[in-house]
Amino acid sequence: MQTLTRKRIISWLHLLILATSFGWVVASADEEAHSEEGHITLTPEQVKHAGITLDRVGPASIRETLPLYGQVVPNALRQQAVSARFPGVIKSVAKQVGDAVQRGETLATVESNESLKSYPVVASLDGVVAQRSANVGEQTDGRTLFVIGDYSTVWVELAVFPADLSKVHVGQPVRIETRDATVTGKGKIIAILPVGSSTNQTTTARVLLDNPDRQWIPGHFITAEVFLSEAVVATVIQDKAIQIIEDESVVFVAGDEGFEPRPVILGRSDGQVSEVLEGLRAGEAYVSTNSFTLKSELGKEDLEHDD
Incomplete structure (x- = not known):
């Protein structure tokens, strides 16, 4: 089982506090990890080295975004x-x-x-x-x-395809990221150009981007997310908690008998968190970090049953 960095490994004492807080029971230190009636129990040592942490299903804001590609160009003004x-x-x-x-x-x-x-x-x-x-x-x-x-500001020209053009408007905030994801920035759409490209049938949306440190180099390609809307959703989980098991989205729920793999139906997502339509209730404790460890244990149990 993979050993994580010290920063991400919780102490056993901290784990006991979490267990008490969430009403969660794990196997004793001399027990092996096992699955019983669809639940998985881990020894404290296994949980410690896996860096498993919990969160609760609850409300959060989900932003709908439109991913686009573009290029940094000089500010002609x-x-x-x-x-x-x-x-x-x-x-x-x-x-x-x-x-x-x-x-x-x-x-x-x-x-x-x-x-x-x-x-x-x-x-x-x-x-x-x-x-x-x-x-x-x-x-x-x-x-x-x-x-x-003067490159203290630059323009970012985004290519918008016809199907998405009605979603894009002057004034919308945009998150910009270099192709290697090392530099990020935020700007706003300042113009939708009236003439499109005959080559790829796109329309250009122009973003004004501050560039005081000259990190944005004209000529370089970027990725972008245009923020379309934002809504508060009652039942939200972190995307990193989601595992795919037999083509289903599964979240591991912490309970008195251990960890239960729970199929869920998901709704809106912003790439960081997702809305849960079915399978979880607000307030339930779930594994938010390193749930792949539990998926691995579940796979081991399936192999043993096949034997």
């Missing part, structure tokens, strides 16, 4: 394309791609073709040099010499 005011020759370049700049800081110096006087090309916002196409000795020719981006 916080970008500046910098060109020279007058045609001329580039005499010096002060900034490179990736350099931080402040508003009013010189990016390059240009000598005017008409007056032959030099003047500075400056940034008009704080940010980072995202592009540079200025080299000493070149003519400016009215082209863009630098692109400055």
Whole structure:
């Protein structure tokens, strides 16, 4: 049986307190784990090493969400394309791609073709040099010499398929997560773009996302959850308590005779908790952590009976 970290292993004394609180009886230390009339009993040592903990069926809020995929892009309202005011020759370049700049800081110096006087090309916002196409000795020719981006905020563009479009609205909160789930953030939908994609028939929902630490990199793909609704449900359990046994959702209920595997019918879920429609009553104690241990013990009993 798997041994868990010390942090997650409850002491036997704590276990006895839980047993008293929940009206739960376990086997004595010198008894083996066994199943009797559909109930499983474990020795205190087995329970201790399995890190089994209990919770009670009760009310909780369940949020309905819509999972979507998308991409981080620059906030176009916080970008500046910098060109020279007058045609001329580039005499010096002060900034490179990736350099931080402040508003009013010189990016390059240009000598005017008409007056032959030099003047500075400056940034008009704080940010980072995202592009540079200025080299000493070149003519400016009215082209863009630098692109400055302020990435303290970014946009996230979510692809919404036609079947889901009616569910998405401006102002809805959105949870954003990197593909490796190492960075999360929250924003709100600020626009539903009027023109869709002819390639995959999706419509873009745009989210404004704060990015003070520049963890969100334009060009990177993300996953998102749009919050649609929230409801308080009377009978809710943690999803990690649910085991699948013979194609049924089962929760292990703690009682006087041990642990009873109880089939349940589930309703709404937000990925963390689920509504119980049938099989459990409000207030009942159930195994919320490491219920897979009990499923394993149940499987052992089935093998012994087959023999």
